[in-house]
Amino acid sequence: MNLLIQGHSFRYEMERLAMMFFPMEKINWYIDEAPEGEAYVLTRLEQNDNSINLTAGLVDDIHRPDSIVLEYVDEKETELAMGRLLYRALARDTGITPPWGILTGIRPVKLFREQMSGAENAEKVFHDEFLVSPAKTELAKRTEVYERAILEQNRPMDFSLYVSIPFCPTRCHYCSFVSHGIEQARKLMPQYLETLHKELMDTAAIAKELGLRLTTVYFGGGTPTTLSHQELDLLMGWVERYFDLSHLQEYTVEAGRPDTITKEKLQVIRSHGAGRISVNPQTFHDNVLQNIGRGHTVQQFMDSYSIARAMDFDCINIDLIAGLPGDDLKGFCHSVDSAIALDPENITLHTLSIKRAAGLGSADVHTLQKEYSMAVDMVDYGYRALDKSGYHPYYLYRQRNTAGNLENTGFAKEGKDGRYNVYIMAETQTILAAGAGAATKAVHPITGEVMRVYNHKYPYEYIGRYDELRERKQQLHDFFKYK
Numbered sequence: 001m002n003l004l005i006q007g008h009s010f011r012y013e014m015e016r017l018a019m020m021f022f023p024m025e026k027i028n029w030y031i032d033e034a035p036e037g038e039a040y041v042l043t044r045l046e047q048n049d050n051s052i053n054l055t056a057g058l059v060d061d062i063h064r065p066d067s068i069v070l071e072y073v074d075e076k077e078t079e080l081a082m083g084r085l086l087y088r089a090l091a092r093d094t095g096i097t098p099p100w101g102i103l104t105g106i107r108p109v110k111l112f113r114e115q116m117s118g119a120e121n122a123e124k125v126f127h128d129e130f131l132v133s134p135a136k137t138e139l140a141k142r143t144e145v146y147e148r149a150i151l152e153q154n155r156p157m158d159f160s161l162y163v164s165i166p167f168c169p170t171r172c173h174y175c176s177f178v179s180h181g182i183e184q185a186r187k188l189m190p191q192y193l194e195t196l197h198k199e200l201m202d203t204a205a206i207a208k209e210l211g212l213r214l215t216t217v218y219f220g221g222g223t224p225t226t227l228s229h230q231e232l233d234l235l236m237g238w239v240e241r242y243f244d245l246s247h248l249q250e251y252t253v254e255a256g257r258p259d260t261i262t263k264e265k266l267q268v269i270r271s272h273g274a275g276r277i278s279v280n281p282q283t284f285h286d287n288v289l290q291n292i293g294r295g296h297t298v299q300q301f302m303d304s305y306s307i308a309r310a311m312d313f314d315c316i317n318i319d320l321i322a323g324l325p326g327d328d329l330k331g332f333c334h335s336v337d338s339a340i341a342l343d344p345e346n347i348t349l350h351t352l353s354i355k356r357a358a359g360l361g362s363a364d365v366h367t368l369q370k371e372y373s374m375a376v377d378m379v380d381y382g383y384r385a386l387d388k389s390g391y392h393p394y395y396l397y398r399q400r401n402t403a404g405n406l407e408n409t410g411f412a413k414e415g416k417d418g419r420y421n422v423y424i425m426a427e428t429q430t431i432l433a434a435g436a437g438a439a440t441k442a443v444h445p446i447t448g449e450v451m452r453v454y455n456h457k458y459p460y461e462y463i464g465r466y467d468e469l470r471e472r473k474q475q476l477h478d479f480f481k482y483k
């Protein structure tokens with residue numbers, strides 16, 4: 001779809017909004033003129049002496065945009081008014097009503113909290129200003145209560161450690177992470193672990209010199225359990241040796257892919273004190289697993305889950321995805337019911353990203369769009385079933401281009417909320433990260449300012465250029481000293 005920008009600087013937001021209504025299309029933006037004879041979305045601002053004229057909407061053989069006149073308001077208000085005008089016009093002309101209204105960011109709960117602390121009525125702002133549906137406003141409100149309970153326990157010098165293992169047995173078709181098939185990457189593993197060893201030592205030294213206090217450890221990726229049990233033992237041993245774990249409140253290892261899980265690996269994980277793991281089926285249908293190239297069966301998931309359940313993990317998380325190709329509402333409801341029947345402490349409901357789904361090989365855009373509209377009903381069923389079974393939403397985030405413009409939501413049983421997941425979304429706790437593709441996010445204890453240090457994305461870059469990264473991480477000293 002073409003997007004015409006006239007007289008304003010709100011291109012980024014207008015582009016994001018247009019994407020929600022034309023999810024399968026690339027948005028091409030133009031200034032001043034759209035290509036002749038083609039449909040386009042118009043966004044125009046005209047400044048008069050005492051007022052502003054805004055025009056926004058679809059222009060084609062049938063549709064025309066809407067206009068409003070504003071008394072002079074500031075730039076932020078003008079941008080919001082343009083967003084609302086465009087949202088309403090496109091909702092009318094396309095029949096799509098994105099439930100998060102004009103919000104395009106990935107952290108709606110953080111925004112809800114900011115509105116609350118501004119002494120405004122956050123629900124009213126969400127509904128009237130951002131056009132968020134009553135159901136999503138309620139979800140944000142409910143989730144915020146649980147997030148806040150965790151955030152209030154955070155002390156200014158607390159931090160989390162993230163360790164990245166960007167390898168998986170095979171690559172799922174919908175994957176958005178930089179993850180590498182273990183077969184090709186196996187030869188890099190000794191050097192990867194050696195570099196990670198150095199980075200863990202260096203990171204622990206920084207934490208010690210700055211007087212930071214470690215409260216949560218999270219191994220993610222990728223799939224950390226792609227490592228052998230001996231490699232896991234070595235790696236978790238380094239964490240124990242270099243970091244002070246005496247204040248640790250939570251230790252998580254993602255064991256996402258059931259085809260990587262063995263009893264030995266889980267024993268190693270448990271023996272090093274990690275109490276939380278994820279074992280992710282994504283769906284309880286073998287044909288859907290095949291469609292997404294997941295490389296394991298439902299039975300393999302069930303076997304891995306029972307091995308894990310037989311050990312004394314505090315919390316097992318199960319991920320499900322709504323909107324997978326080949327799934328339908330009945331099938332998804334069965335997956336939700338099957339997950340609940342296993343009684344895990346956490347269930348996370350994701351919605352498939354449309355962009356990535358396009359890479360799944362379906363050429364029929366219309367079919368894909370139909371499948372995605374079903375995601376709304378799937379998620380709705382999931383939320384009701386989880387609610388009835390004693391789970392509450394404790395963190396959520398949005399990705400661009402998800403089926404039905406929905407969200408990913410983590411649900412937990414009472415007292416089983418995952419702190420790290422909340423910290424990463426709220427951006428109020430320092431996260432020191434190690435490994436390829438990881439990102440350190442330092443939060444200044446007094447000013448709240450955030451400094452980011454990005455590690456190299458690919459393992460070979462990470463290995464070859466570690467000295468550069470080491471230098472960059474030393475800047476954390478200056479950042480924390482600065483007041």
Ligand code: SF4
Nearest residue numbers: 168171172175179222
């Ligand atoms: S298991 Fe996760 S990280 Fe690995 S390929 Fe699949 S989606 Fe990507």
